[in-house]
Amino acid sequence: MPLTYTYTRSRLDKRRSSRLQPFASNDNLNYALGAIRVLGIELIEDELKPHLNTVLTTIKERKKGAAEQVLISGILPILALSLRTRGKLTLLTAKLVAELAKESVVRKGFGEAGLVTALLFVLTRADQEVLLHAARAISRMSYNSSIQQEQLLRQGAVPRLVAILLRFPDNEALEEVCLLALCNLSDMGEAEEAGMVWERGVSVRPGETVFHGISPHTCGFGSSVTLVRVSQWAPGQYAVSIEVFQRCSSSFWNLHGNKRTVRCFPLAGLGGCSNLYKVVKHSARTVPRTQSLRTRVFHTLL
Known part of the structure; x- marks a missing residue:
C-alpha cells in the first residue's frame, strides 16, 4: 500500500x-x-x-x-x-x-x-x-x-574555488577539497578513494602559489603526481595550471631492465591572500596532452 x-x-x-x-x-x-x-x-x-x-x-x-x-x-x-x-x-x-x-x-x-x-x-x-x-x-x-x-x-565554479584557496590558506581540509574539485573539473582528478595527499609547494615566481598532490597507485609500482599552480598575471587576474605526471618506482624499472629519471619539482608555500574577489567571468582552454604529461589551464578573472 x-x-x-x-x-x-x-x-x-x-x-x-x-x-x-x-x-x-x-x-x-x-x-x-x-x-x-x-x-x-x-x-x-x-x-x-x-x-x-x-x-x-x-x-x-x-x-x-x-x-x-x-x-x-x-x-x-x-x-x-x-x-x-x-x-x-x-x-x-x-x-x-x-x-x-x-x-x-x-x-x-x-x-x-x-x-x-x-x-x-x-x-x-x-x-x-x-x-x-x-x-x-x-x-x-x-x-x-x-x-x-x-x-x-x-x-563559474573555477573562480569561486580559486577565491576560497586564496581566502583561507590555513584551512587544510578546505584546501584539499577545493584542489580536488579543480582537478575533477579539468577531467584530471583522482577518485576520493585514491587517498591523494596534498602539500603546498615552493614557487620561484612572484604571485604564484603551488600545490602538489601524490596518489599512490594500487599496484604499488608508482604514483601519480599532480601539480596545481595559481599564478597572478594581473590585478585580480589568475591563471590556474593543472599538470599530472606518472612516476614509477625504481623497483619497477629495475624489474624491467630500465632506468628512468624522476622529474623533480620545487615545492613548498607562498602566503595566501585574505581578500575574496568578486567573480567577473571565467574561460578555459585545453592544452594538448602528451603520453607522459597532461595539462589543463584555466584563465580566471576574480
Whole structure:
C-alpha cells in the first residue's frame, strides 16, 4: 500500500507548525521525504531538521534503492532553496547534498533542480564548514562527468574555488577539497578513494602559489603526481595550471631492465591572500596532452 500523508494546521498554533501522519508504512525514509516535501514549502527549520537527518543517515548507509527514492521524491528543489536561504539548515543541507553527489542517479537531477547554481552561490559564503561540504559536492559531481564539468565551468565554479584557496590558506581540509574539485573539473582528478595527499609547494615566481598532490597507485609500482599552480598575471587576474605526471618506482624499472629519471619539482608555500574577489567571468582552454604529461589551464578573472 503506498504511503500517504495528512497535513494538518492548527489555527490556534502561533508557530504555524505542521504535523505529518503516515496512514500505512514503516519506511522512515519515505516518511522523511514526504515530510520534507510538505514542510519545505515554508522551510520550517525546526521541523525539517530531523527529517533531513533521517535522509542523510540513510544515504550514508548506502541502503539499496535510497538514492532512487530521493530522486523521485521531488525534494531536490527544496534542498536548493534551503542552500540559498542562509538559514540554520544550510550546513545540514550542504552535508546532505555532498552525500547525494556520490550517487550518479541523483546528481544527474542537480541541474534541473537548481542545485548547481545553489552550490555555486554557497561558495561565496564565509562559513568554512559550509564551504567544505559545498566544494565536496562540486568535486563529486564533476568527477569523471563531462556534462557536469561543462555546466560547472560555464557557471563559474573555477573562480569561486580559486577565491576560497586564496581566502583561507590555513584551512587544510578546505584546501584539499577545493584542489580536488579543480582537478575533477579539468577531467584530471583522482577518485576520493585514491587517498591523494596534498602539500603546498615552493614557487620561484612572484604571485604564484603551488600545490602538489601524490596518489599512490594500487599496484604499488608508482604514483601519480599532480601539480596545481595559481599564478597572478594581473590585478585580480589568475591563471590556474593543472599538470599530472606518472612516476614509477625504481623497483619497477629495475624489474624491467630500465632506468628512468624522476622529474623533480620545487615545492613548498607562498602566503595566501585574505581578500575574496568578486567573480567577473571565467574561460578555459585545453592544452594538448602528451603520453607522459597532461595539462589543463584555466584563465580566471576574480
